[in-house]
Amino acid sequence: MKQQTARAAIDSKQIKKLDEHIIEIVSDSGEGAQTAGQMFATIMAKSGNSVWTVEIIPAEIEPPARTPAGASGNRIRAGSFPITNAGDGADLVIGFNEQVLQGGKWENRYKPGCIVLLESMWATHRDPEIASAYSSVVNTLREEGYRLYEVPMEAECSKYIPDPRKGKNMFVVGLLCNIYGRDLQLARTEIENKFGQKKAALIKPNLDLLQAGYDWAEQNLEFKFEVPPYGETQPLVVANGNIAVALGVVASGMEICAMYPITPATSASHYLSEIFDQVGGHVHQAEDEIAACAFAIGASYAGKCAVTITSGPGMALKTELMALSVMAEIPLVLVNVQRGGPSTGLPTKVEQGDLLATIFGTPGDAPKIVMAPATIEDCFYSIITARKIAETFRTLVVVLSDANLATGQQAFPRPKITREWAAPPVDQSPVPAGKDPLDWDPKTGLSQRFIPGQPGGMYTLTGLAHDRKGHVAYVAGINQEGCHYRSLKLAAFQKTLKPPKVFGEPSGDLLIVGWGSTKGAIEEAVSRVRKDGLSVSAMHLTFLQPMASGIKQIMQKFKKVMTVEINYSDTLEDELIDEDNRRYANLAWLLRARYLIDVDCWSNVHGQPIKPGSIEQMIREQLK
Amino acid sequence: MTIKEKTSLFGLSSQCVLKVDDDYKTLEDYQGRISRWCPGCGDNGILTAAQRLCRDEQLPPEKCVFVSGIGCAARFPHYMNTYGFHGLHGRALPTAQGVKFRRPDLHVFVNMGDGDCCSIGTAHWIHAIRSNMKLVVMMHDNNIYGLTKNQASPTTPIGRKTNTTPRGAWLKALNPLTVTLGITNASFVAQVVEWLPELLYDVIRQAFHHNGLAFIRILQRCPHFTPDVFSNLLSDPKKLLMLEHENGIKLSDTMAKLYQTRQQHDPSNLHRAREIAEADDLVPIGILYKNESVPRYEQLTKPKQKPTWEQRETLLNNAFDRFGINIDARAAAGNI
Numbered sequence A: 001m002k003q004q005t006a007r008a009a010i011d012s013k014q015i016k017k018l019d020e021h022i023i024e025i026v027s028d029s030g031e032g033a034q035t036a037g038q039m040f041a042t043i044m045a046k047s048g049n050s051v052w053t054v055e056i057i058p059a060e061i062e063p064p065a066r067t068p069a070g071a072s073g074n075r076i077r078a079g080s081f082p083i084t085n086a087g088d089g090a091d092l093v094i095g096f097n098e099q100v101l102q103g104g105k106w107e108n109r110y111k112p113g114c115i116v117l118l119e120s121m122w123a124t125h126r127d128p129e130i131a132s133a134y135s136s137v138v139n140t141l142r143e144e145g146y147r148l149y150e151v152p153m154e155a156e157c158s159k160y161i162p163d164p165r166k167g168k169n170m171f172v173v174g175l176l177c178n179i180y181g182r183d184l185q186l187a188r189t190e191i192e193n194k195f196g197q198k199k200a201a202l203i204k205p206n207l208d209l210l211q212a213g214y215d216w217a218e219q220n221l222e223f224k225f226e227v228p229p230y231g232e233t234q235p236l237v238v239a240n241g242n243i244a245v246a247l248g249v250v251a252s253g254m255e256i257c258a259m260y261p262i263t264p265a266t267s268a269s270h271y272l273s274e275i276f277d278q279v280g281g282h283v284h285q286a287e288d289e290i291a292a293c294a295f296a297i298g299a300s301y302a303g304k305c306a307v308t309i310t311s312g313p314g315m316a317l318k319t320e321l322m323a324l325s326v327m328a329e330i331p332l333v334l335v336n337v338q339r340g341g342p343s344t345g346l347p348t349k350v351e352q353g354d355l356l357a358t359i360f361g362t363p364g365d366a367p368k369i370v371m372a373p374a375t376i377e378d379c380f381y382s383i384i385t386a387r388k389i390a391e392t393f394r395t396l397v398v399v400l401s402d403a404n405l406a407t408g409q410q411a412f413p414r415p416k417i418t419r420e421w422a423a424p425p426v427d428q429s430p431v432p433a434g435k436d437p438l439d440w441d442p443k444t445g446l447s448q449r450f451i452p453g454q455p456g457g458m459y460t461l462t463g464l465a466h467d468r469k470g471h472v473a474y475v476a477g478i479n480q481e482g483c484h485y486r487s488l489k490l491a492a493f494q495k496t497l498k499p500p501k502v503f504g505e506p507s508g509d510l511l512i513v514g515w516g517s518t519k520g521a522i523e524e525a526v527s528r529v530r531k532d533g534l535s536v537s538a539m540h541l542t543f544l545q546p547m548a549s550g551i552k553q554i555m556q557k558f559k560k561v562m563t564v565e566i567n568y569s570d571t572l573e574d575e576l577i578d579e580d581n582r583r584y585a586n587l588a589w590l591l592r593a594r595y596l597i598d599v600d601c602w603s604n605v606h607g608q609p610i611k612p613g614s615i616e617q618m619i620r621e622q623l624k
Numbered sequence B: 001m002t003i004k005e006k007t008s009l010f011g012l013s014s015q016c017v018l019k020v021d022d023d024y025k026t027l028e029d030y031q032g033r034i035s036r037w038c039p040g041c042g043d044n045g046i047l048t049a050a051q052r053l054c055r056d057e058q059l060p061p062e063k064c065v066f067v068s069g070i071g072c073a074a075r076f077p078h079y080m081n082t083y084g085f086h087g088l089h090g091r092a093l094p095t096a097q098g099v100k101f102r103r104p105d106l107h108v109f110v111n112m113g114d115g116d117c118c119s120i121g122t123a124h125w126i127h128a129i130r131s132n133m134k135l136v137v138m139m140h141d142n143n144i145y146g147l148t149k150n151q152a153s154p155t156t157p158i159g160r161k162t163n164t165t166p167r168g169a170w171l172k173a174l175n176p177l178t179v180t181l182g183i184t185n186a187s188f189v190a191q192v193v194e195w196l197p198e199l200l201y202d203v204i205r206q207a208f209h210h211n212g213l214a215f216i217r218i219l220q221r222c223p224h225f226t227p228d229v230f231s232n233l234l235s236d237p238k239k240l241l242m243l244e245h246e247n248g249i250k251l252s253d254t255m256a257k258l259y260q261t262r263q264q265h266d267p268s269n270l271h272r273a274r275e276i277a278e279a280d281d282l283v284p285i286g287i288l289y290k291n292e293s294v295p296r297y298e299q300l301t302k303p304k305q306k307p308t309w310e311q312r313e314t315l316l317n318n319a320f321d322r323f324g325i326n327i328d329a330r331a332a333a334g335n336i
């Protein structure tokens, strides 16, 4: 009887229209959930959806199988409107075993009661412990109201290939194509591209698996969804933030990237290593971050600006050299793809905890420029901008990306390449007699940089306090002068910045201020509450040091200002915490100190991107 | 072209000497600021040798870069009239590598103290030797931290009292020669003393012409803190083991009379070089090891052609194609 109703539901299934859906695919590492996710995301994007994907990466290379922390996979958020962040809980989850699902559930990655498609082979596993672990999770999920469907992936796939472990992922792509009504032809093209001529023998079995998944869903599931396209037709590029950074390095005309491997920054250098030699560039893997930074500084000093890419612990090691770059006025671009801290922290997870360390972490007064891309597109352009600023202002520019941008994928309009992005050739013309290597302009602090090889420009650059000739300071007043001009350069740069745009009305009850990768989530939350008539706006800062003029005036138009950040802050709920000892989130500290405005903050360090839903809930509570 | 085209002066090609009188550089042309080292400091002799090298090779001053760390020795670049990079304590080598990598056309020299090289910069020392870029590396070894005033360095003799070891240095001194000779790709390892200027000059000159990283440990007197560490070598010339060879240093007759502990040593013999470096009783002087055929990092990684903007444009376009998405119009129109 029960079976009959199920059959009827399948036979009469209706297509449910949605404006967005979040899909998560998780497996043990090596089972291909990441490939399946990427492929299906591409199919959704090619069908005209706006898509944001996030890689789910375990901390180890081959973590123990069937463990909650070992999940590897992909989360896809696809919608009919521009998607700018990973969104809230998943609506549909596919698990290759029940344990990897558990991990996501504990991290609140799934919407309560969402659809779960679970590999069923474990139910009859010969190891009784595995079988009982499986049934206990299945029972719990059902009790908790999840719509759980057991899928015999292994059994179905073994009809086509000897080792189903290596093919389930294509079966899953087939399932998804059926559920979301996607043209199988798009999937076939992806498979053909993936295996290409080199592995042509693999194409046929994978196409079979794809079809099998599609048919299985058609015959066994009673639901189908449609997420209509959102109307974008211009050519797009889909990349993660690290690929975008690497492409930005190429576009900026830089030729040397020096690095030492560190998660989550390294993949930028992987990609760069693959392509850089085609343009005469080189990725130098140094013996440590200090050497990498010194190498980049040496290269910058002798010619075009170079870049060094790292994450928090690496930046900590570079600190002394960062100050040298500022002190000796050597252009340098440093990209910090932030991860969870302190110390070794959460290497694969997101945090925005390095802002204050970047601005103030260099002992002594080291005025540098600090900027933060907010989107994956920004990751590309910010490197081009950073290189230009570094050379124009003869200083260090730090670009603060983070793990959320590094592993998230988003489509952005294909950039229109222009020669102006690239650095001009280095000037090797003779230096006019009487010109000093640090000929600080009295108003701006700017001076022309002499590059080795330039006749008449010989001088010794030093990290010791020095005068306009680069001579070591032995007289009082010289250090004051040098610090003064280096600081003026920041002011001169600040004058070129435009005030940030307010998202929403220019005044109101609450202003949410953010920086870096949280932009999409903040603006989505703000739009949601604005629809309900709440008087909330958002402001996002790209330049954190120096900050543009006009920010104070914007903040003053709101009854309350608070930052939303992914870093640690105290809350007043703790018995011991009060206004005298409360530690604020990074940007909140900064805004309070600079503008004397009572800026509040809401932040946490769960190692996850902040969900728009959580921000929304927080805003509603604030305005209750 | 003029008749001078065929002439050759100081081994230079004719273009460089078209205006011999104007362009000929004298020692003064390479002298920077007045040195502020202590009177009697051995660093002065090293400075003179470097200036003499530049003069004899007629190096354009703008084409030379002296890179240093921090310490007394590291003040070196200020006293040269070339480009100089007085960087951070311990970090001279990776900085110099960056300079040389970016600009193979420049002559890059490195001056470091024993603390700079063998303590805070140890990792860089090992890896710079291994990458074997064309650099002339001078390690001014005064067996002490000079600038910070008399603390033990890794090369301070065991038992020596310093400000941080008032009852004597605990550990046996590190031997920079055996360390360097033990590193894969070491291609030029020499030792000299700064008080024998002819030998010092000769070794620096050979280092300059070496096809790779030339590491020279220079024993350097510090009149202030270690005036006595080398006094046995000064008072007893027999303690210096002169390594002679047609591919190494050759002693003049007078020198040969003075320094009677001599040995023919073929610098291509790494095994023998290590044995010599290991010996505790004698201080070897000369070129311990030389191998011109070790690959250089900057050559291995050299771009195949001169990069152009057009190449970049092509690369970017290819990447945008690879990651590009063209919306499938049929699918996007919902006709699926």
Ligand SMILES: Cc1ncc(C[n+]2csc(CCOP(=O)(O)OP(=O)(O)O)c2C)c(N)n1
Pocket (backbone or CB within 6 Å): B070, B071, B072, B073, B074, B089, B112, B113, B114, B115, B116, B117, B140, B142, B144, B145, B146, B147, B148, B153
């Ligand atoms: C990071 C850092 N640590 C410590 C110092 C202090 N310091 C300056 S020079 C020096 C040691 C100098 O000894 P050495 O390298 O042998 O050079 P010398 O002065 O003997 O020529 C030290 C420890 C510094 N400048 N930077």
Ligand SMILES: [Mg+2]
Pocket (backbone or CB within 6 Å): B071, B113, B114, B115, B140, B141, B142, B143, B144, B145, B146, B153
């Ligand atoms: Mg010393």
